[in-house]
Amino acid sequence: MSYLGYPDFFEPYIKRVEQTRPARVEMRRKGKEFPLMSLEERQEILKYHPDYKEEGKREIKVGPCKGYRIAHEFVDLLEAKSRVDPDKVDLTRVDYETDVLVIGGGGAATIAALIAEENDAQVLIATKLRHGDANTMMAEGGIQAATKGEKDSPYYHYLDVMGGGHFKNDPDIVAAFVKKAPDALRWLEDLGVMFSRSPDGRLEAMHGGGTCRKRMHYCADLSGMEIMRTVRDEARNRQNIKVLEFSPAVELILNEHGRCAGALLYNLETEEYSIARARAVVLATGGAGRLHVQGFMTTNHYGATADGVVMGYRAGIPLAFMHTVQYHPTGVVSPEQIEGWLVTERFRAEGADVVNIHGEKFVNEREPRDVESARFIKECLDGNGVPTPTGKVGVWLDSPVIDILVGKGRVRTAFVGKWKVYDRLGIDISRAPMLVYPTLHYQNGGLGNNVECETAVPGLYVAGEVTGGLHGENRLMGNSLMDLVVFGRIAGRNAAVFAREKAKEGQLTLDHVRRYHKELEEAGIVTDGVAPMLLPDYTSPEVRKRQLTVSYLGTLR
Amino acid sequence: MSAKKKDKSSAETMVKKEREVSKAKLIPVHIMGKRYDVPEGLTLMKAMEYAGYKFIRGCGCRGGTCGACGTVYRKPGDYRLQVALACQKTIEPDMHITQIPFFPANRAHYEFADLTSAPEEVFKLYPELFRCVACNACTKACPQGIEVMDAVSALKQGNITVAAQIGFECIQCGLCTSRCFGELVQYHMFQLARRIYGARITPRAEHLIEMTKAIDEGRFDNTLEKLRHMSEEELKELYRKREEEPVTAGEDWRPKDKTYL
Structure with missing residues (x-):
């Protein structure tokens, strides 16, 4: 038996939501919203955010940011050894030669490859899974740019980005970002990205959490997918872009002049390592959701395991803003089949209410993500969360309000992706609410870089989620897609120019890995762990207990 | 704590959580012809992982948008082959499943x-x-x-x-x-x-062309330059003063303060 597709268990809870719905709709119609928090109130609520749980972190004992407190899951990887013994790698046997090596296959990587190629570089993309397997593909909500001059400008975009990031963001990077965002959107238009727009061509736009103007542009609720598949299609047309799939980089390779000169690649299927030599490298490996920081469920892609942070840190690049991790407020709690899945913030931007077990609103739907998440967690700790039959807890996202406010069928058309996912499970989200709880979503910080995407290692450029600085301590919705377009383009151009004008040939070396191993040893870290981790392991503990092979022999592992 | 141990414990919590969820009874599925008993209610993908498979291919976003996990299946007593995404389809008793992680399809090149x-x-x-x-x-x-x-x-x-x-x-x-x-x-x-x-x-967005032109002409350069050098307190002050466009506002909404447009 079920009520609106949910197990009977939920019936009384859903009915509470239905009872309070007409009054809430009335409020919305009058333009009344739940009050937004002041900066001081936000600070109070953030104490409930997982980032503020000190026991979730520890000091890292080695590397350029020795003493920095970040999540255990990151430290574990940064205090692990290389997957290879540097002494066994023959760096004189080069397998691939290229001008620009791009590590990663998501949005930032692909866009960097396109622009590098346009700047006359031969490009090699080396990526862990398939080209396009990345968090970019999964981004639903949209992409921010101040494009409507009659009410918005880079000034407001700048303030919103800074406010969302607790005013800790790198001002130079933010300024460049808001200034270049509109042109990045125009570039995507040129490539044929199908933005949602009115018949006269005007781009549709809406609010995201923490925006003061509606500047979130979108492609229905499949914005990232539409952008990713379009740039990937274009990359496939370019003769000078080659792609190696299922070949993640596991170490950066430097040369005797201290410049980045390639990477050690690992063929996931044949388990061979190979050497790619390049005149410049773009590192764009994305985020880290699959580390399940503090045991949280995640919205991230299977391959989001912080590989770039590990490789870059070993090569001497300091970390920036790695002490914060983004939890998206609305991850699915139930049904179980889709636990952890993202429900785009656009539902809230369009008018879906967030309500507790009593069907009451307790927070404005448009607070920055960290504040919104922390408030959800507090509401559940206070005993006002909705329980599930399996002992979890969440709050309701009342999507049917949108159909009442905007018009029947709006949920079905504007959120076609999510509507279908629920529909397959027998739930019509234009009639029933969704049960949600914060889910691990984004790596706010990463490798330190400047406005030109340069790092502490000459010849190594970074772009996208692997970087830190733009978003400060908390990213706003719609700024990650724009991040990867703006800085993917900059990284691609600068890498091509470096390859052509500044690169200096020299002997390849992995000495930085040897040094890092030595540092681990001196810090007294005894470990058999290796990193990057590449893929998570979801084998059940029972099966693992029976995997008794002492050492690998032949093809049997 | 050793890195490996901690590393595993995180993944283990996740797996454990999933297991608790599926205290459910075990049902048989046939993965490439071989029988495994797995908790009902799992997706094809999670069922394969439960059985002990570790994916390299055939697994991507795990959320139905990347297209990595195309899968062929057949139900007992049915001659028809059916297809689904492994991350989306829920297992049924005695299903036979096999994945198509790659399909060598023709793609045209063009300028x-x-x-x-x-x-x-x-x-x-x-x-x-x-x-x-x-x-x-x-x-x-x-x-x-x-x-x-x-x-x-x-x-x-x-x-x-x-x-x-x-x-x-x-x-x-x-x-x-x-x-x-x-x-x-x-x-x-x-x-x-x-x-x-x-x-x-589709017609192009005029307002976007205008904005990029204004930016190229340097209209916001001074403003951004000032913002870039402001103290946190000054920024907070401006942040507080921002005028909020209401959620329900239409395209004709205009802010009162036009200084920074």
Whole structure:
């Protein structure tokens, strides 16, 4: 038996939501919203955010940011050894030669490859899974740019980005970002990205959490997918872009002049390592959701395991803003089949209410993500969360309000992706609410870089989620897609120019890995762990207990 | 604590959580012909992982949007082969499943800059379009519920707009192509249609052109330069003073303060 597709268990809870719905709709119609928090109130609520749980972190004992407190899951990887013994790698046997090596296959990587190629570089993309397997593909909500001059400008975009990031963001990077965002959107238009727009061509736009103007542009609720598949299609047309799939980089390779000169690649299927030599490298490996920081469920892609942070840190690049991790407020709690899945913030931007077990609103739907998440967690700790039959807890996202406010069928058309996912499970989200709880979503910080995407290692450029600085301590919705377009383009151009004008040939070396191993040893870290981790392991503990092979022999592992 | 131990414990918590969820009874599934008993209610993907498989191929976003996990299955007593995404489909007792992690489909190369919105562009690049016999196997296969054959028909009729719109939700898993009698590669054709539609058929955004022009002319340079050097306190002050565009505001909404526009 079920009520609106949910197990009977939920019936009384859903009915509470239905009872309070007409009054809430009335409020919305009058333009009344739940009050937004002041900066001081936000600070109070953030104490409930997982980032503020000190026991979730520890000091890292080695590397350029020795003493920095970040999540255990990151430290574990940064205090692990290389997957290879540097002494066994023959760096004189080069397998691939290229001008620009791009590590990663998501949005930032692909866009960097396109622009590098346009700047006359031969490009090699080396990526862990398939080209396009990345968090970019999964981004639903949209992409921010101040494009409507009659009410918005880079000034407001700048303030919103800074406010969302607790005013800790790198001002130079933010300024460049808001200034270049509109042109990045125009570039995507040129490539044929199908933005949602009115018949006269005007781009549709809406609010995201923490925006003061509606500047979130979108492609229905499949914005990232539409952008990713379009740039990937274009990359496939370019003769000078080659792609190696299922070949993640596991170490950066430097040369005797201290410049980045390639990477050690690992063929996931044949388990061979190979050497790619390049005149410049773009590192764009994305985020880290699959580390399940503090045991949280995640919205991230299977391959989001912080590989770039590990490789870059070993090569001497300091970390920036790695002490914060983004939890998206609305991850699915139930049904179980889709636990952890993202429900785009656009539902809230369009008018879906967030309500507790009593069907009451307790927070404005448009607070920055960290504040919104922390408030959800507090509401559940206070005993006002909705329980599930399996002992979890969440709050309701009342999507049917949108159909009442905007018009029947709006949920079905504007959120076609999510509507279908629920529909397959027998739930019509234009009639029933969704049960949600914060889910691990984004790596706010990463490798330190400047406005030109340069790092502490000459010849190594970074772009996208692997970087830190733009978003400060908390990213706003719609700024990650724009991040990867703006800085993917900059990284691609600068890498091509470096390859052509500044690169200096020299002997390849992995000495930085040897040094890092030595540092681990001196810090007294005894470990058999290796990193990057590449893929998570979801084998059940029972099966693992029976995997008794002492050492690998032949093809049997 | 050793790195490996901690590393595992995080993943283990997740697996454990999933297990608790599925205290459910075990049901048999046949993965490439071999029987495993797995908790009911799991997706095909989680069932394979539960059984002990570790994916390299055939697993991507785990959220139904990347198209990595196309899977063929057959239910007991049914002669029909069916297809689904492993991350989306829930297991049923005695299902036989096998994945299609890669499909060697033909993709046309083109110079996008040279393409017009003429229907012949598609015909030239994908002449096999006319091999379609309208059997509708593609539509039946689509895990997104797209009317694939309708979009193919639109392309045959030269209607790129309709093909692009119908094909918008395509996740390029290739399951349509795997079942196509005429050897069409629907998902690459739709990609082409979408790009032509997006760049050549829909009108461009005038306001975007104006904004990029204003930025190029340096209209915001001084403002941004000032912001860049402001103290946290000054910024907070400006942040507090921002005028909020109401959620329900229409396109005609204008702010009171126009100083920074």
